[in-house]
Amino acid sequence: MQRIGFIGIGLMGSHMARHLLEAGHTLTVWNRTKDKAAALVSAGAQWAESPKLVAESADVVLTMVTDSKASEEVICGPAGVLEGARDGLILIDMGSIAPEMSRSIAGRAGERGVHMLDAPVTGNPKVAEAGKLGIMIGGPQEVFDACLPIFEVLAAKIVHVGEKNGMGTTLKLINNLILGVAIEAVSEAMVLSAKAGIDPQKVIDITSVGGARTGAMETRGPRMIKRDFSPGFSTDNMYKDLSSAIDLAAEFGVSLPATTISWDILRSAKARGLGKMDSCCVMTVLEELAQTRVSGAEKS
Ligand SMILES: NC(=O)c1ccc[n+]([C@@H]2O[C@H](COP(=O)([O-])OP(=O)(O)OC[C@H]3O[C@@H](n4cnc5c(N)ncnc54)[C@H](OP(=O)(O)O)[C@@H]3O)[C@@H](O)[C@H]2O)c1
Structure with missing residues (x-):
């Protein structure tokens, strides 16, 4: 079992985070609106006060926020994931964001020794609840292989699109x-x-x-x-x-x-x-x- 961080407890993220918790991972969560994480915290997740603190307590951080701007903010912004990152951390950005932003974030993550996958999903909140999402992933093969067990908890269909970041998005x-x-x-x-x-x-x-x-x-x-x-x-x-x-x-x-x-x-x-x-x-x-x-x- 891994130490997983989850950022973005929205319509989709709430179900995805719950599956990871139920799979036995140690889960630390952050959401801009704290209340939305209350049910997960009651179920056993740890709350962190910022994305930076999520990164400090995890080996793999998943982000599931609205758009390019939101992903950039929670990952690269002040008190963002990269501020709390150490060499070898894996970042999986699962939001549907612009491919050029995926590449840009991957570049900035790489400078901090962080490996990144862009891994947006298909489905809807009900499909997320059933753990049957489709996930399409861009990023290096060895990082994809390391994260496959995480994807398998969330998805019915997993497609590694290519080794370049931005291929998933x-x-x-x-x-x-x-x-x-x-x-x-x-x-x-x-x-x-x-x-x-x-x-x-x-x-x-x-x-x-x-x-x-x-x-x-x-x-x-x-x-x-x-x-x-x-x-x-x-x-x-x-x-x-x-x-x-x-x-x-x-x-x-x-x-x-x-x-x-x-x-x-x-x-x-x-x-x-x-x-x-x-x-x-x-x-x-x-x-x-x-x-x-x-x-x-x-x-x-
Ligand atoms: N819903 C679907 O059927 C579906 C299907 C496939 C893919 N997607 C994609 O999945 C992603 C999440 O969608 P969703 O439906 O879960 O949306 P949602 O319910 O609106 O959740 C969006 C999440 O992003 C957070 N957020 C937005 N802007 C932020 C910012 N500037 N800083 C920090 N956090 C921010 C929100 O925080 P707050 O709680 O504070 O607002 C919330 O946790 C999107 O990229 C969407 O396109 C959605």
């Missing part, structure tokens, strides 16, 4: 552009079916078989009908990921027309104050454009 953007476009497509289908007088449940039923089958419909369709936009994967986070995917595409001279439209609808949802809601709330933007309503009552 690059694949994550590619994965999420599919999800973002699929949720937009599902929203369009729901709104058109409402306008055409078709019960949206029948859209879910028929697309559960055949070529239009998509995880976006399976996971978001029922929520759209119930108008349950409580956050699973937020509009803000999806917007962040599609923004990074579009930046990446610009770097490689690739056009992403469908991604760009989905990103623009997300921006419109954000402008309506829906940034913290689940990204499937883009359906409401399309409802407004079509002057229709899919069904159900607002979840209070």
